[in-house]
Structures are given as structure tokens and as C-alpha cells.
Amino acid sequence: MSRGPALEVGPPKDDAELKAYGDLLVQSLGFDSKLLEPWLARQERVSFRLARLGGRVAGGLLILRGGQWFGGRSVPFAGIAAVATAPDLRGKGVASRLLRTTLEELRAGKVPLSGLYPSTHVVYRRLGYEVAGVRVTWKLPTSAIDAQETGLALRPFEAKDEEAIRDLYRERASRGAGQLDRTLPHWKRILDPLGVTRYAYVIEREGKAEAYVFFTQEPTRANHYELVVRDMVAATPQAVRRLLAFFAGHRSMADSVSWIGGPGDPFFALLPNPSHRVDQLRHWMLRLVDVPAALEGRGYAPDVSASLALHVRDENFPWNEGKFTLRVEGGRGEVRPGGDGDLKVTVRGLAPLYTGHLTAEELVATGLVSGEGEALAAASRLFRGPAPWMSDAF
Ligand SMILES: CC(C)(COP(=O)(O)OP(=O)(O)OC[C@H]1O[C@@H](n2cnc3c(N)ncnc32)[C@H](O)[C@@H]1OP(=O)(O)O)[C@@H](O)C(=O)NCCC(=O)NCCS
Known part of the structure; x- marks a missing residue:
């Protein structure tokens, strides 16, 4: 180095x-x-x-x-x-x-x-760094959509909607795992992407935004195109159906619609047939730059109360090396130096464990984690949560 x-x-x-x-x-x-x-x-x-x-x-x-x-x-x-x-x-x-x-x-x-x-x-x-989450591009033929929902109002996005769509995004992202807490530059890429024409709509109920979609239209065959969704949140089943109906309304020229999500997607529950497929699967990597601060900075399931004695190896940074004890209670974690080091983990192995991408038991096969069954089970319990995925690409 x-x-x-x-x-x-x-x-x-x-x-x-x-x-x-x-x-x-x-x-x-x-x-x-x-x-x-x-x-x-x-x-x-x-x-x-x-x-x-x-x-x-x-x-x-x-x-x-x-x-x-x-x-x-x-x-x-x-x-x-x-x-x-x-x-x-x-x-x-x-x-x-x-x-x-x-x-x-x-x-x-x-x-x-x-x-x-x-x-x-x-x-x-x-x-x-280690692979710790996904970004899945799903694709669906517009002909496969049978949603008829027109009950909610859908209208073009306006600058005054910015705060409402940020709230919608934040609400979903904060309940998930791995999604970004976006700053202005992240939003700029969505609101004002370079070199493309973007279209944007908002769905509302009684004047309150319930969904939004930002997309571009990318040519497929002569005059036809795909609706490429750059960002989208739908907070209720009616809003999901309204969005699907909106996409279907493009079907004379748009062969398909693609959007970004995780390994599962609420859209699937509202599709009559399994016509969707993975168009692209990208993995992102994570590095715990400061292990104790990362463990203390995240939230945990509020019903979990446990301790985990870690022995961390980090070839690059001595501040992450050694034994730590993580105590989780009431959704918060506290880290103290020392302890028995029951779970032996490299800093790379800690990344997919931390995000919930892989369990401790799964990580044993990578050689990045080792320990007795009890320590492995405790680690998996502590870090379990929604599947980690990220909408933003950079
Ligand atoms: C990827 C990239 C940034 C690496 O830069 P670099 O200065 O050559 O990297 P380093 O010299 O620090 O490489 C460290 C090690 O990784 C290896 N490595 C670098 N790129 C690699 C690659 N694409 N595949 C496999 N090994 C690679 C190097 O051989 C080196 O190993 P060694 O010490 O055993 O020789 C450079 O190849 C590049 O600019 N590629 C094109 C753009 C790109 O892919 N950017 C990354 C976007 S995520």
C-alpha cells in the first residue's frame, strides 16, 4: 500500500x-x-x-x-x-x-x-469494503398491467411539490435498510438530470401527495420507447394501482416500464401475472470506516435486547482492531472496548452482517466470520431487518 x-x-x-x-x-x-x-x-x-x-x-x-x-x-x-x-x-x-x-x-x-x-x-x-446490498432494476411489459385505478388525482410535478416528495422518500427510506438519506446533490440528479428529458408526476389525495414518479423515455424500436423510472415512491395500494394504470396508459408506444427496487417489491402484489423480470442487478459495497461509531450510529429492532462480543480484524485501520462489546437495548446500541470476542469477524465480513445482506451463519462459508453457534445466532438476530437496497446509483 x-x-x-x-x-x-x-x-x-x-x-x-x-x-x-x-x-x-x-x-x-x-x-x-x-x-x-x-x-x-x-x-x-x-x-x-x-x-x-x-x-x-x-x-x-x-x-x-x-x-x-x-x-x-x-x-x-x-x-x-x-x-x-x-x-x-x-x-x-x-x-x-x-x-x-x-x-x-x-x-x-x-x-x-x-x-x-x-x-x-x-x-x-x-x-x-464488501458487497452488502443490491440495486435491482425491474422490468415489466406495459401490456401485462391490468390496473384501472383512476380514483386518485395524478398531475404533473411542480417545484412546489419538492418538499412533499422528499417527505415521501424519507418516510420509505427510513423504514428500510441501505437507502440513502439524500442531500441536495442527490436530489439534483433526480430533479434535474443532465442530458435527458425527464417527466415527473405526483399523485395526491385531498391535496396531499401520496406518490410520485420521475422517468425518462428511452427508445426501443421504431418510435417506441421504454419508460425508465429514475425515482418513484407510492405510499398506498391505491397510489400503486394509480401509477400502474398511468404506465398502462402509455402502452400504445411504451413497450415496457422499468424501475429500481429491492429483491422484493410491493408492486408485485398487485400484478395479475409474474410478467416482471430482473433487467439489471447491481451490488454495492460497504466499508465500516469506524466500527464502534457505525454500530452505535444505527438503530436496531426495538424488541431486541442482547449483547454481542466481537473480535474485529482490520488490516488497514488499527482503530477498528480488537475486542468490542455491543449492547443493544430499546433500539439503540452501545459499544464498549473489551469482552470475550465470541464472534470473530473481519471488517469486510462485518459489512454484509451490519446491513442484513447476509446472516452470520451464511458468512461462515466466506471465512470472514467465525464463532460458536450461539454467537452466530445472536449476531444474526441483532442485525436482522429489511433487505438492504439502494435506489441511488453513483
Ligand atoms: C479500477 C482503477 C481505479 C484501479 O486503479 P489503480 O490505481 O490501478 O489501482 P491499484 O494500483 O491501487 O490496485 C490495487 C490492486 O488491485 C488490482 N486491480 C486494479 N484494478 C483491477 C481490476 N480491474 N481487476 C482486477 N484487479 C485490479 C491491482 O492489480 C492491484 O493489485 P496488486 O497490488 O496485486 O498488483 C483503475 O483500473 C481505473 O481507473 N479503471 C477504469 C475506471 C474504473 O473502473 N473505475 C472504478 C469505478 S468503481
């Missing part, structure tokens, strides 16, 4: 450095060069971290701050996006050292969780 010449890490010093990083994104990640400038301009400059080697921009990444919901509490979370190393400097530890410095900085800034969508597992696993 410390191999190679000294790397200097920090936000861009000037426009020229930002431009050099932007060029890297076009070359390395296939960014659309026409959208690069507006994309760079809409990010906060202080959120970029560039890696400099001998004064040259060798790589970079973007930190997207927010929270992640677990057990009804939002834990400070840093999404890591747009990781790239100059092609001629790859394999020299640039990305690893850049990420490591970023993680140290996050811990100092009291951000206990970091997540990303990986293009390779190798680099990120070495730094303690």
Missing part, C-alpha cells in the same frame, strides 16, 4: 487540475464528453479528491456525503464515485492510496460508513 513514489492527495487546486481529472473520467469511465463540463460544475469542488504524482493528476474520486438508513436512524455515509487512475499509471497503488487517505479523512470527519458501486472487487476488498 505504501509502494511507489509519494502521492499527494487533496481537492483540485485550480481549473487545470479539475480539467485533467475530467479528461481521465472521459477516458477511463466513458463519461460523455459533452456532459462533462456541466457535470463537473454541479459538484462541490471540495468533494473531489485528486491524487498527484510528481505534480501530475494521476487519479481522482468524488465523495458524495449523506446518510444511510438502518433501523430507523441515518448513519453518516460517504458514497465514493468516479474513481479513476490514468491508464499509464495503473497497478502502481494510486487508487488504493487515494482511497486509504480518503477513508482516514472520513474517519477524522466522523463519517463511519462509506459505500460504492464497484467495477472490480479487488481494489476495494483490500481496503475493507
Whole structure:
């Protein structure tokens, strides 16, 4: 990790450095060069971290701050996006050292969780990230919808609806696991996406928003298109049916509708036939940057009262190493150093356990977790919850 010449890490010093990083994104990640400038301009400059080697921009990444919901509490979370190393400097530890410095900085800034969508597992696993949740794109032929619901009013979204849709999103996300506690930049991507025409509607009952949908129309065959839902929440069965009826109303030209969800979806309960299928399954990885803070920051099932003695291994960060005891009571967790270390877990193994993506028993087969049956069962009980999924991609 410390191999190679000294790397200097920090936000861009000037426009020229930002431009050099932007060029890297076009070359390395296939960014659309026409959208690069507006994309760079809409990010906060202080959120970029560039890696400099001998004064040259060798790589970079973007930190997207927010929270992640677990057990009804939002834990400070840093999404890591747009990781790239100059092609001629790859394999020299640039990305690893850049990420490591970023993680140290996050811990100092009291951000206990970091997540990303990986293009390779190798680099990120070495730094303690592990696959911990999903993002499923579901696809449904519009011809398969038989919902007729017209009872609720559906109308185009207006700027004045922003607060109401944020509330709807927050209400659902806070009851789930893994969904982001969105900040303004997250919402900007939904409200005002770059390079596409977005359509947006709100469903209301007696003037109160009960659902919303943001979508684009992507060409399929001659003049036909798919409704690609970028963001959607429906809080009641009538709102779900109203949305389905709205999608069906596009069926003369729209062959299908796709939307993002978890492994299960309330929509399925209202479909007459199993015509939906997975269009894309993406996994995200999580890193517990600060184990005690992450364990204390999340919520737990209010009916669970238990203690778990952990022995954590973290090859990268000594502050996570060692024995901790997690005591959970009334939905909150408290961590004390020490204890018997009954559950032996690497920091990577802790990520899917923490989110509820895998149980402790399942993780035994990965070699990332070990312990007696009782410790495994206690860990699974403590972290059980809704299936972790994330709507946002970055
Ligand atoms: C992925 C990427 C950022 C890695 O950057 P890098 O500076 O070469 O990474 P490092 O040198 O720190 O790599 C650390 C280890 O991971 C390995 N590694 C890096 N990329 C890998 C890949 N795509 N597949 C398998 N192993 C990989 C390296 O070989 C190295 O292992 P080693 O120490 O045994 O040699 C770089 O390849 C890149 O810019 N790719 C194109 C864009 C991209 O995929 N970005 C990531 C988006 S999530």
C-alpha cells in the first residue's frame, strides 16, 4: 500500500487540475464528453479528491456525503464515485492510496460508513469494503398491467411539490435498510438530470401527495420507447394501482416500464401475472470506516435486547482492531472496548452482517466470520431487518 513514489492527495487546486481529472473520467469511465463540463460544475469542488504524482493528476474520486438508513436512524455515509487512475499509471497503488487517505479523512470527519458501486472487487476488498446490498432494476411489459385505478388525482410535478416528495422518500427510506438519506446533490440528479428529458408526476389525495414518479423515455424500436423510472415512491395500494394504470396508459408506444427496487417489491402484489423480470442487478459495497461509531450510529429492532462480543480484524485501520462489546437495548446500541470476542469477524465480513445482506451463519462459508453457534445466532438476530437496497446509483 505504501509502494511507489509519494502521492499527494487533496481537492483540485485550480481549473487545470479539475480539467485533467475530467479528461481521465472521459477516458477511463466513458463519461460523455459533452456532459462533462456541466457535470463537473454541479459538484462541490471540495468533494473531489485528486491524487498527484510528481505534480501530475494521476487519479481522482468524488465523495458524495449523506446518510444511510438502518433501523430507523441515518448513519453518516460517504458514497465514493468516479474513481479513476490514468491508464499509464495503473497497478502502481494510486487508487488504493487515494482511497486509504480518503477513508482516514472520513474517519477524522466522523463519517463511519462509506459505500460504492464497484467495477472490480479487488481494489476495494483490500481496503475493507464488501458487497452488502443490491440495486435491482425491474422490468415489466406495459401490456401485462391490468390496473384501472383512476380514483386518485395524478398531475404533473411542480417545484412546489419538492418538499412533499422528499417527505415521501424519507418516510420509505427510513423504514428500510441501505437507502440513502439524500442531500441536495442527490436530489439534483433526480430533479434535474443532465442530458435527458425527464417527466415527473405526483399523485395526491385531498391535496396531499401520496406518490410520485420521475422517468425518462428511452427508445426501443421504431418510435417506441421504454419508460425508465429514475425515482418513484407510492405510499398506498391505491397510489400503486394509480401509477400502474398511468404506465398502462402509455402502452400504445411504451413497450415496457422499468424501475429500481429491492429483491422484493410491493408492486408485485398487485400484478395479475409474474410478467416482471430482473433487467439489471447491481451490488454495492460497504466499508465500516469506524466500527464502534457505525454500530452505535444505527438503530436496531426495538424488541431486541442482547449483547454481542466481537473480535474485529482490520488490516488497514488499527482503530477498528480488537475486542468490542455491543449492547443493544430499546433500539439503540452501545459499544464498549473489551469482552470475550465470541464472534470473530473481519471488517469486510462485518459489512454484509451490519446491513442484513447476509446472516452470520451464511458468512461462515466466506471465512470472514467465525464463532460458536450461539454467537452466530445472536449476531444474526441483532442485525436482522429489511433487505438492504439502494435506489441511488453513483
Ligand atoms: C479500477 C482503477 C481505479 C484501479 O486503479 P489503480 O490505481 O490501478 O489501482 P491499484 O494500483 O491501487 O490496485 C490495487 C490492486 O488491485 C488490482 N486491480 C486494479 N484494478 C483491477 C481490476 N480491474 N481487476 C482486477 N484487479 C485490479 C491491482 O492489480 C492491484 O493489485 P496488486 O497490488 O496485486 O498488483 C483503475 O483500473 C481505473 O481507473 N479503471 C477504469 C475506471 C474504473 O473502473 N473505475 C472504478 C469505478 S468503481
